[in-house]
Amino acid sequence: MFDSSNLTYSVNNSTIVLRDDKKELLLVTPPKYKNIHVTRYNVELTDMKPDRRPNVKVIYLHEVFKREKTFFFVKAGDTEYQVDLKFEENPITPMKF
Structure with a gap:
């Protein structure tokens, strides 16, 4: 597992919340899905490689969610x-409350 003490998000059940609006977070899904890039403004699919970059954290979803x-x-x-x-074609939906 990874050390979450210096990361900029929190996980509660199936919710990931960004803590610091100035940081970016790259979520890497299992191999059959593309990368999901999260910024303070939006969430998008990306073909960026999961390399280490400033202000970007690389997270493997199976480490965050240990069960299916x-x-x-x-x-x-x-x-x-x-x-x-x-929903492989369009997995990201903005929620309206």
Whole structure:
């Protein structure tokens, strides 16, 4: 497992919340999915390689969620996004409350 003491997010069940708006977070899904890049403004699929870059954390979802989950939520800026990996064509949906 990884040391989460210096990371800029918190995990609660299937919700990932960014703590520091100035940081970026790169979520790397299992191999059949593309990378999901999270910034303070939005969530998007990206073909960036999961290399170490300034202000970007590389997280493997199976380390965050030890059991089988296909969905989670990410708050970026003032918007919360649902990422549901079972929808391979369009897994990211902005949530409206």
